[in-house]
Structure formats: structure tokens, C-alpha cells
Amino acid sequence: MPSAPRHAPAAAPRRANERITILLVEDHDMVAEAIRLALDRTDDLDVVGRSLSVKDALADAARLRPAVVVLDRRLPDGDGIAAIGPIKAAAPGTRVLVLTGEATPAVAARVAAAGGSGLLLKIGSLDELQDGVRLVAAGDVAFSKGLLGEALDRLTGRSSDLGGTLTPRERETLGLLGEGLGTPEISRRLGVALNTARNHVQRVLEKLGARSQLEAVAVARREGLLQ
The missing domain is CATH 3.40.50.2300 (Response regulator)
Incomplete structure (x- = not known):
């Protein structure tokens, strides 16, 4: 190539x-x-x-x-x-x-x-x-x-205590990411503005050390933050 x-x-x-x-x-x-x-x-x-x-x-x-x-x-x-x-x-x-x-x-x-x-x-x-x-x-x-x-189950995860750093709203946002929802759908489900939903998603990514929403969900699954 x-x-x-x-x-x-x-x-x-x-x-x-x-x-x-x-x-x-x-x-x-x-x-x-x-x-x-x-x-x-x-x-x-x-x-x-x-x-x-x-x-x-x-x-x-x-x-x-x-x-x-x-x-x-x-x-x-x-x-x-x-x-x-x-x-x-x-x-x-x-x-x-x-x-x-x-x-x-x-x-x-x-x-x-x-x-x-x-x-x-x-x-x-x-x-x-x-x-x-x-x-x-x-x-x-x-x-x-x-x-x-x-x-996501096949992607490599990490080992650290990440769950305690998330606020209740960020945990809710992570749960919606785990359902495969995009930011516009998360905005509607949370009843917040699109920019607010984007901020929630970005903070989840930062706290989980993830570069993408997909990686954040993979990390969360490996850490037991998502069922």
C-alpha cells in the first residue's frame, strides 16, 4: 500500500x-x-x-x-x-x-x-x-x-478505578453511549441542548482517557461501568 x-x-x-x-x-x-x-x-x-x-x-x-x-x-x-x-x-x-x-x-x-x-x-x-x-x-x-x-467486547480494555471520577450525569451519558446513541439522540434523551450533550460526552472521554466515543464505551465495558 x-x-x-x-x-x-x-x-x-x-x-x-x-x-x-x-x-x-x-x-x-x-x-x-x-x-x-x-x-x-x-x-x-x-x-x-x-x-x-x-x-x-x-x-x-x-x-x-x-x-x-x-x-x-x-x-x-x-x-x-x-x-x-x-x-x-x-x-x-x-x-x-x-x-x-x-x-x-x-x-x-x-x-x-x-x-x-x-x-x-x-x-x-x-x-x-x-x-x-x-x-x-x-x-x-x-x-x-x-x-x-x-x-466492543473484543477491544482491549484497561485496569483502573475510573468509575469514581464520573458525575451522575456523566454516568447517564455513558450509559446512552453504551446503547449506541449519537450526540443528537443523547441531547434529546437528557433533555439538554446539543452543545451541553457534547460537553458531557467530551468530559466522559477525557475521564476515561478515550480518544473516541467507541473507545470510551469499550473501556467502560472492560471496567464494569456498563453491563
């Missing part, structure tokens, strides 16, 4: 009401066209490019700097999951959502460990894909139902 650029500039934060730019990495024409049409028909999603291989994806991600890369798992020149790290290195700030024809919790765990933000099945609905892209762009995770919990 080609090495990623080492000094790519950081991606600019997405402004409110700005369309979510997407790089689609899919080598099958019919599948790619169906996905592109499904995403482009919305007001907030914009497919800005398509790559046919891992090699092209690295170059296109560095050039286009999309908010989200929708990445096929199996590509002609390599494994899509193995390409997650190089893609994120080529385009810092870009998030990666993997699409696959079939998946197991072990595959989902590989995606999470590689730094991916989600794994969706191609047999899912186009609405699910649209919502998944939005979640990933917002910094949340998007995994097909039934994959997230078992995948």
Missing part, C-alpha cells in the same frame, strides 16, 4: 449548515452510482469524488479533504479496513465509514481499532447510510445494529 503524505494540513472545521463532503471509494459502477444518487439527493450531503482503489483513495482524500470517506471493505488493490489509517493520515480530520456486504463483530472491532467511525452493511437502507454519514461527520459512530456491542 502506498505511504501516506506526512505533512498534510489539518482539515478546517465544518461550519453550521455547510454541506457534508463525501469521497466514495467503491470499484463497482452500479453500486457506486446508487450510493451517489442516494447521498446527492439530500440537501446536506455532497459526493465530491469517487475512487476505484486504495491507491486512488489516498491521493483523492489528500486532494479533496472530504468530511467523510465512504469506503468499500474489499478493493482491487487491498483491504479497505487496512487503508483507514493511511487515509486519515493523508487527510487529517476526515472520518471513515466502511461499507461491506457482510460483517461480523470481529470485522467491526477491526474497523474500530483502525480508527474507523462506523461499519454499515450494503444490504441496509439508503436512509441508514445517509444517517450514518451525518453521524460520522458530527463525530459520532455508526455501526449496523447488532455489531457494536460484541465488537
Whole structure:
């Protein structure tokens, strides 16, 4: 696999009401066209490019700097999951959502460990894909139902007394993360503003020493903070 650029500039934060730019990495024409049409028909999603291989994806991600890369798992020149790290290195700030024809919790765990933000099945609905892209762009995770919990059980945990550092509201927030909810849903469930929910999530991540919501839930499960 080609090495990623080492000094790519950081991606600019997405402004409110700005369309979510997407790089689609899919080598099958019919599948790619169906996905592109499904995403482009919305007001907030914009497919800005398509790559046919891992090699092209690295170059296109560095050039286009999309908010989200929708990445096929199996590509002609390599494994899509193995390409997650190089893609994120080529385009810092870009998030990666993997699409696959079939998946197991072990595959989902590989995606999470590689730094991916989600794994969706191609047999899912186009609405699910649209919502998944939005979640990933917002910094949340998007995994097909039934994959997230078992995948987290496979990730390496830690040993320390982390539970005592969480406030009751942060424990509640952690519980909702454990249900697989994104920040907008957490905001609604807690009855607080979206920014307040984001602050709760961020404090949970900081106290658990996690770099992502997915990692926070994995740590919490290993520490017995979630059932």
C-alpha cells in the first residue's frame, strides 16, 4: 500500500449548515452510482469524488479533504479496513465509514481499532447510510445494529478505578453511549441542548482517557461501568 503524505494540513472545521463532503471509494459502477444518487439527493450531503482503489483513495482524500470517506471493505488493490489509517493520515480530520456486504463483530472491532467511525452493511437502507454519514461527520459512530456491542467486547480494555471520577450525569451519558446513541439522540434523551450533550460526552472521554466515543464505551465495558 502506498505511504501516506506526512505533512498534510489539518482539515478546517465544518461550519453550521455547510454541506457534508463525501469521497466514495467503491470499484463497482452500479453500486457506486446508487450510493451517489442516494447521498446527492439530500440537501446536506455532497459526493465530491469517487475512487476505484486504495491507491486512488489516498491521493483523492489528500486532494479533496472530504468530511467523510465512504469506503468499500474489499478493493482491487487491498483491504479497505487496512487503508483507514493511511487515509486519515493523508487527510487529517476526515472520518471513515466502511461499507461491506457482510460483517461480523470481529470485522467491526477491526474497523474500530483502525480508527474507523462506523461499519454499515450494503444490504441496509439508503436512509441508514445517509444517517450514518451525518453521524460520522458530527463525530459520532455508526455501526449496523447488532455489531457494536460484541465488537466492543473484543477491544482491549484497561485496569483502573475510573468509575469514581464520573458525575451522575456523566454516568447517564455513558450509559446512552453504551446503547449506541449519537450526540443528537443523547441531547434529546437528557433533555439538554446539543452543545451541553457534547460537553458531557467530551468530559466522559477525557475521564476515561478515550480518544473516541467507541473507545470510551469499550473501556467502560472492560471496567464494569456498563453491563
